[in-house]
Amino acid sequence: MHNADETTTPTISDLMRRGELFSEKCPSREVLKHVTSRWGVLLLVALLGGTQRFSDLRRKVNGISEKMLAQTLQWLEGDGFVERISYPVVPPHVEYRLTPLGEEIGLKVEALADWIEVKLPEILATRRQSVSVPAR
Numbered sequence: 001m002h003n004a005d006e007t008t009t010p011t012i013s014d015l016m017r018r019g020e021l022f023s024e025k026c027p028s029r030e031v032l033k034h035v036t037s038r039w040g041v042l043l044l045v046a047l048l049g050g051t052q053r054f055s056d057l058r059r060k061v062n063g064i065s066e067k068m069l070a071q072t073l074q075w076l077e078g079d080g081f082v083e084r085i086s087y088p089v090v091p092p093h094v095e096y097r098l099t100p101l102g103e104e105i106g107l108k109v110e111a112l113a114d115w116i117e118v119k120l121p122e123i124l125a126t127r128r129q130s131v132s133v134p135a136r
Contacts, residue, residue, distance in 0.1 A: 034075040035105055039068055043076065044098070044106040045113055051085070051097040081105055 020026045034040050042061045046052065052060070058069055073096060076082040081102030087093040098106055116123070 031079050034072070034079055035081070035109060037072065039064055039072040040076060041109045041113060043069075043072055044081065044102065045110045047082065047096060047098045047102065048106045048110060051095050053093070053095055057096065076102065 021028050021032065035044065039061065042064070043057065046057055046060050054069065054073075057073075058064060058066065061069070064072075073082055073084070077084050077096075080099055083097050083099050083102075085095045085097065087095075
């Protein structure tokens with residue numbers, strides 16, 4: 001146990017273990033960026049529905065380019081949230097599914113997305129009010 005008078009500087013392993021989000025060197029910031037990006041949230045929520053092919057994800061997540069889809073899936077795979085399954089057939093057949101860790105974070109971002117959808121009328125009303133109020 002540490003004395004209240006003791007001050008210690010956290011090591012990088014401490015930062016990695018504890019996730020010091022406010023520290024610019026904390027690796028959790030990169031993970032947070034991947035998970036909470038517009039495409040990261042949408043892909044995690046889409047994959048909560050089960051294993052899907054690249055083309056199915058592209059259709060489901062309307063507006064995402066092929067490049068951003070591939071890049072975001074790579075980020076999520078690198079973070080351990082998505083598993084890429086490649087079948088040795090012609091033409092190539094690749095599927096994506098959430099890992100157990102991915103299911104966990106997927107449910108969390110789904111809750112955030114659901115909250116936004118429920119609160120959207122209130123959010124839009126606030127936006128309209130702020131636009132109509134003259135600046136001081």
